[in-house]
Amino acid sequence: MRLSSVNTVNPAEMSEKEEKSLRRAILDTARQLLTTVGYARLSMRNIANEIGYSATSIYLYFESKDDLVHALIDEGVDLLHERLTQADASASTPEARLEAMCRAYVAFGIERPEYYEIMYVLHPEYIKRYPTEKYRKARRNLEIMARAIQDGIDSDVFRDAEPMLAANLVWSQLHGVVTLLSSERVDKRIDPDQLIDAACQHVVASLRSWGQAVAEPSR
Amino acid sequence: MRLSSVNTVNPAEMSEKEEKSLRRAILDTARQLLTTVGYARLSMRNIANEIGYSATSIYLYFESKDDLVHALIDEGVDLLHERLTQADASASTPEARLEAMCRAYVAFGIERPEYYEIMYVLHPEYIKRYPTEKYRKARRNLEIMARAIQDGIDSDVFRDAEPMLAANLVWSQLHGVVTLLSSERVDKRIDPDQLIDAACQHVVASLRSWGQAVAEPSR
Amino acid sequence: MRLSSVNTVNPAEMSEKEEKSLRRAILDTARQLLTTVGYARLSMRNIANEIGYSATSIYLYFESKDDLVHALIDEGVDLLHERLTQADASASTPEARLEAMCRAYVAFGIERPEYYEIMYVLHPEYIKRYPTEKYRKARRNLEIMARAIQDGIDSDVFRDAEPMLAANLVWSQLHGVVTLLSSERVDKRIDPDQLIDAACQHVVASLRSWGQAVAEPSR
Amino acid sequence: MRLSSVNTVNPAEMSEKEEKSLRRAILDTARQLLTTVGYARLSMRNIANEIGYSATSIYLYFESKDDLVHALIDEGVDLLHERLTQADASASTPEARLEAMCRAYVAFGIERPEYYEIMYVLHPEYIKRYPTEKYRKARRNLEIMARAIQDGIDSDVFRDAEPMLAANLVWSQLHGVVTLLSSERVDKRIDPDQLIDAACQHVVASLRSWGQAVAEPSR
DNA sequence: GATGAATGAGCGTTCATTCAT
DNA sequence: AATGAATGAACGCTCATTCAT
Numbered sequence: 001m002r003l004s005s006v007n008t009v010n011p012a013e014m015s016e017k018e019e020k021s022l023r024r025a026i027l028d029t030a031r032q033l034l035t036t037v038g039y040a041r042l043s044m045r046n047i048a049n050e051i052g053y054s055a056t057s058i059y060l061y062f063e064s065k066d067d068l069v070h071a072l073i074d075e076g077v078d079l080l081h082e083r084l085t086q087a088d089a090s091a092s093t094p095e096a097r098l099e100a101m102c103r104a105y106v107a108f109g110i111e112r113p114e115y116y117e118i119m120y121v122l123h124p125e126y127i128k129r130y131p132t133e134k135y136r137k138a139r140r141n142l143e144i145m146a147r148a149i150q151d152g153i154d155s156d157v158f159r160d161a162e163p164m165l166a167a168n169l170v171w172s173q174l175h176g177v178v179t180l181l182s183s184e185r186v187d188k189r190i191d192p193d194q195l196i197d198a199a200c201q202h203v204v205a206s207l208r209s210w211g212q213a214v215a216e217p218s219r
Numbered sequence: 220m221r222l223s224s225v226n227t228v229n230p231a232e233m234s235e236k237e238e239k240s241l242r243r244a245i246l247d248t249a250r251q252l253l254t255t256v257g258y259a260r261l262s263m264r265n266i267a268n269e270i271g272y273s274a275t276s277i278y279l280y281f282e283s284k285d286d287l288v289h290a291l292i293d294e295g296v297d298l299l300h301e302r303l304t305q306a307d308a309s310a311s312t313p314e315a316r317l318e319a320m321c322r323a324y325v326a327f328g329i330e331r332p333e334y335y336e337i338m339y340v341l342h343p344e345y346i347k348r349y350p351t352e353k354y355r356k357a358r359r360n361l362e363i364m365a366r367a368i369q370d371g372i373d374s375d376v377f378r379d380a381e382p383m384l385a386a387n388l389v390w391s392q393l394h395g396v397v398t399l400l401s402s403e404r405v406d407k408r409i410d411p412d413q414l415i416d417a418a419c420q421h422v423v424a425s426l427r428s429w430g431q432a433v434a435e436p437s438r
Numbered sequence: 439m440r441l442s443s444v445n446t447v448n449p450a451e452m453s454e455k456e457e458k459s460l461r462r463a464i465l466d467t468a469r470q471l472l473t474t475v476g477y478a479r480l481s482m483r484n485i486a487n488e489i490g491y492s493a494t495s496i497y498l499y500f501e502s503k504d505d506l507v508h509a510l511i512d513e514g515v516d517l518l519h520e521r522l523t524q525a526d527a528s529a530s531t532p533e534a535r536l537e538a539m540c541r542a543y544v545a546f547g548i549e550r551p552e553y554y555e556i557m558y559v560l561h562p563e564y565i566k567r568y569p570t571e572k573y574r575k576a577r578r579n580l581e582i583m584a585r586a587i588q589d590g591i592d593s594d595v596f597r598d599a600e601p602m603l604a605a606n607l608v609w610s611q612l613h614g615v616v617t618l619l620s621s622e623r624v625d626k627r628i629d630p631d632q633l634i635d636a637a638c639q640h641v642v643a644s645l646r647s648w649g650q651a652v653a654e655p656s657r
Numbered sequence: 658m659r660l661s662s663v664n665t666v667n668p669a670e671m672s673e674k675e676e677k678s679l680r681r682a683i684l685d686t687a688r689q690l691l692t693t694v695g696y697a698r699l700s701m702r703n704i705a706n707e708i709g710y711s712a713t714s715i716y717l718y719f720e721s722k723d724d725l726v727h728a729l730i731d732e733g734v735d736l737l738h739e740r741l742t743q744a745d746a747s748a749s750t751p752e753a754r755l756e757a758m759c760r761a762y763v764a765f766g767i768e769r770p771e772y773y774e775i776m777y778v779l780h781p782e783y784i785k786r787y788p789t790e791k792y793r794k795a796r797r798n799l800e801i802m803a804r805a806i807q808d809g810i811d812s813d814v815f816r817d818a819e820p821m822l823a824a825n826l827v828w829s830q831l832h833g834v835v836t837l838l839s840s841e842r843v844d845k846r847i848d849p850d851q852l853i854d855a856a857c858q859h860v861v862a863s864l865r866s867w868g869q870a871v872a873e874p875s876r
Numbered sequence: 877g878a879t880g881a882a883t884g885a886g887c888g889t890t891c892a893t894t895c896a897t
Numbered sequence: 898a899a900t901g902a903a904t905g906a907a908c909g910c911t912c913a914t915t916c917a918t
Contacts, residue, residue, distance in 0.1 A: 022877085022878090038342050038344055039342070040259060040342060040344075043911075043912060043913080044912075044913060044914085045911085045912075045913085046912095053878080053879090054878070054879050054880070055879095055912095055913085055914090056878070056879055056880080056881095056914090056915090056916095057877080057878055057879070059913095059914075059915090060877065060878070064913080064914080065912095065913065065914090120399075120402075120404065121340070121398075121402075123257035123258070123259060123402070124257075124401075124402045124403045124404070125256060125257050126257075127402070127403075127404070128403075139406065142406075164406070164408070164409060165409055165410075165413060165414065165417065166417075168399075168405055168406070168409050168414055169414060169417050169418060169421065171395070171399065172392065172395035172396040172399050172414070172418060173391065173392045173395050173418075174395065175395040175398065175399055176390075176391035176392050176393065176394040176395025176396070176398070177391040177395070179340075179394065179395070179398060180339075180387075180390070180391050180394055183339075183340075183342070183343045183346075184343045185339065185343070185346075186387055187358070187383070187387070189383070190383065190384055190387050191384075194384060195384065195387055195388060195391070198384065198388050199388060199391060199392075202388065202392075202421075202425040205425065206421040206424060206425055241902085241903095262886075262887065262888080263887080263888060263889085264886075264887075264888090272903080272904090273903070273904050273905075274888085274889090274904095275889090275890085275891090275903075275904055275905080276902075276903055276904075278888095278889075278890085279901080279902065279903075283888075283889080284887095284888065284889095460898085460899090476780050476782055477780070478697060478780060478782075481890075481891060481892080482891075482892060482893085483890085483891075483892085484891095491899080491900090492899070492900050492901070493891095493892085493893090493900095494893090494894090494895095494899070494900055494901080494902095495898080495899055495900070497892095497893080497894090498898065498899070502892080502893080503891095503892065503893090558837075558840075558842065559778070559836075559840075561695035561696070561697060561840070562695075562839075562840045562841045562842070563694060563695050564695075565840070565841075565842070566841075577844065580844075602844070602846070602847060603847055603848075603851060603852065603855065604855075606837075606843055606844070606847050606852055607852060607855050607856060607859065609833070609837065610830065610833035610834040610837050610852070610856060611829065611830045611833050611856075611859075612833065613833040613836065613837055614828070614829035614830050614831065614832040614833025614834070614836070615829040615833070617778075617832065617833070617836060618777075618825075618828070618829050618832055621777075621778075621780070621781045621784075622781045623777065623781070623784070624825055625796070625821070625825070627821070628821065628822055628825050629822075632822060633822065633825055633826060633829070636822065636826050637826060637829060637830075640826065640830075640859075640863040643863060644859040644862060644863055679881085679882095700907075700908060700909080701908080701909060701910080702907075702908075702909090710882080710883090711882070711883050711884075712883095712909085712910090713882075713883055713884080713910090713911085713912095714881075714882055714883075716909095716910075716911085717880080717881065717882075721909075721910080722908095722909065722910090
């Protein structure tokens with residue numbers, strides 16, 4: 001049975017690019033399965049069945065399951081990078097840029113839980129097998145934020161601090177919101193959007209130089 | 220009992236209470252394995268081998284793997300509760316109490332990553348089987364913080380806000396720091412303690428009423 | 439936990455003979471489990487749990503699971519014997535006696551499926567371990583019927599035949615009805631009672647002397 | 658394929674069709690084990706060992722143990738159907754047709770005890786998982802008999818009766834003979850063939866119109 | 877480029893049974 | 898008379914992977 005005759009990931013998209021490579025189909029199905037059944041139940045045979053190919057075929061495109069997942073992480077890293085870059089460009093002041101990036105980050109985490117899970121939640125023992133060279137690429141995403149922070153410090157909008165530490169702090173806060181929300185651990189009585197909103201505002205506020213940060217609201 | 224003649228979980232502790240029950244040994248070994256190999260590789264046989272017993276024996280003390288893990292979660296919840304309660308009692312002002320609790324929370328997460336993982340990181344599909352009655356107990360931990368926040372609001376130290384929303388915000392931020400650090404995703408050039416410090420301070424700062432929050436530093 | 443404090447097989451009976459032996463309780467529970475969960479799921483621990491004793495205790499009264507089941511078979515054999523004897527005594531003509539016994543046999547099979555299953559349905563590999571001496575006792579049940587048949591032959595009501603062969607024939611027919619009915623393989627549109635009725639009548643009719651029953655058709 | 662180098666199910670048959678598929682070998686071995694050790698001890702590993710393959714391999718041909726057994730039941734149903742159809746066609750009068758079918762039925766049960774066990778003896782709890790659509794096919798076997806009975810009634814050879822009830826009665830009687838014989842519960846002093854013979858004759862005789870069969874006794 | 881066939885290792889779990897107490 | 902502790906063997910099943918074609 002071939003791809004075209006079986007239930008494909010997204011028939012609409014299929015007719016569009018019709019000649020989507022098998023590699024692409026594998027990755028897409030893997031992603032799909034990650035959201036529906038979770039990493040623990042993501043298996044080669046699982047993926048293969050879904051796309052109507054034999055499990056063996058996957059090995060033509062990926063050396064191992066690790067390799068496949070790493071490819072997915074790669075995609076996730078790129079996608080997030082894109083979103084952050086766009087957010088960064090969408091505003092001019094360091095504050096606005098940072099806030100835009102925060103919102104983009106959280107949006108990415110919430111909308112693409114599959115990517116987010118393998119990128120940032122999977123057990124470290126696993127992530128350690130992630131090729132070192134790709135780590136650097138992943139780290140760039142943090143550096144975009146760090147740059148906006150640095151700019152904020154340079155222009156005295158943000159309080160003086162080690163920008164990478166600050167970036168990690170920002171990251172932590174956003175990461176916490178994303179993971180708690182998507183693991184459904186937050187009480188239903190809490191409105192997710194309010195939580196996200198509050199988090200993004202505080203992240204920026206917490207970086208403001210003390211003088212500025214608080215004088216304003218009291219006015 | 221063969222316990223003493225085999226590689227035990229922690230020889231030091233063993234000589235201490237010598238007559239540690241097998242149930243205890245199982246829980247401890249499970250915890251140990253959670254840190255070393257992660258939940259995905261935590262198996263009954265794994266645990267059994269580690270303590271030199273047959274896998275079957277575990278079933279003398281736990282109905283199922285679920286049961287075993289739930290028992291661990293329970294312990295974690297209690298342990299965290301204890302730490303938070305102590306922290307809450309260790310200070311008098313709402314601010315100080317909250318900060319103490321933040322530090323206690325992070326300390327717990329960092330020092331007891333096994334507990335933390337099954338309590339707050341494990342895939343929700345799993346956690347859903349956690350008995351409802353115990354959920355309430357788990358939620359109490361958030362409520363201790365919410366209470367301190369409420370007190371702060373009442374005494375005008377904290378800006379007026381929905382205390383549960385604020386508590387969840389605090390929680391998110393701490394959770395982010397804990398998980399990123401213990402999944403070793405934070406660059407080694409960042410000093411963990413600095414990150415934790417910064418996070419705890421910001422958490423409290425972000426709750427201060429705008430007027431007060433900023434007046435001080437500018438002084 | 440002791441018998442009295444736990445869910446017993448039949449509380450009503452319990453208060454009656456209060457001091458029912460554990461051996462009795464084991465047998466009763468085993469029977470009960472045979473009907474509810476079937477032989478495949480009848481386990482020592484299962485029984486033990488049900489009566490609130492430890493599985494080990496069963497071994498105080500029965501050498502092995504085989505032994506226990508054999509004891510049950512014994513009871514079944516006795517019970518059936520009793521019913522057949524009563525039926526035999528309830529009528530005077532050989533025909534009436536036989537028919538009464540047929541009805542008693544089927545009734546036993548339907549009302550006591552647990553006994554019936556282990557007595558007559560369990561895989562032969564198992565039954566082979568049944569002590570030889572007890573076989574003889576079991577065979578007696580067939581002999582009661584054979585005797586009525588012999589009486590019928592002697593008084594010319596039944597056609598001349600080898601009585602044991604005839605008895606086995608009768609037995610087969612009844613056995614077929616019982617097993618098909620209690621394994622729920624008979625279409626629901628068939629009324630069980632009608633089927634049983636018809637079977638019992640035919641069984642007797644088929645033994646009638648050819649002169650009476652069959653001579654005619656040839657004419 | 659290692660098949661040829663290992664102890665095969667039936668070397669004679671093997672040399673015949675040499676290229677017997679593994680699927681076939683699995684089914685045959687399963688059947689063989691059913692007769693030798695019974696369903697209770699029929700396990701995937703058991704089958705696999707017998708044919709010199711790994712247990713995993715079975716899953717290449719059958720989704721589950723259920724699936725495997727259902728496939729066997731299917732085969733049995735078909736085989737029996739074939740035999741009954743042939744028997745039905747082998748004679749012309751309803752009586753002769755019915756008797757031929759009775760003999761065919763019993764012969765099937767005795768010669769193919771494995772099939773017979775899973776088709777008609779296995780615990781109902783199991784059989785309930787048998788796909789509904791296949792039930793209909795199984796029921797056809799009874800309907801062939803019912804048809805001959807109906808024909809007999811129409812031509813006044815058989816006494817007027819509900820044909821399905823009569824068919825079930827016939828079935829019960831045959832079933833009883835088959836199961837008692839193949840479970841080796843019948844005394845060795847009884848000649849199986851005589852028993853079968855007698856049963857088949859009686860089955861037909863019991864259906865004959867009362868006028869013919871019973872008028873006499875009134876004489 | 878794709879597959880069918882096959883597997884070893886492992887999983888959670890159940891079971892009858894033993895033994896020291 | 899009764900038990901708690903313990904186990905080896907087995908069960909159905911899933912998984913990532915290999916290899917010949």
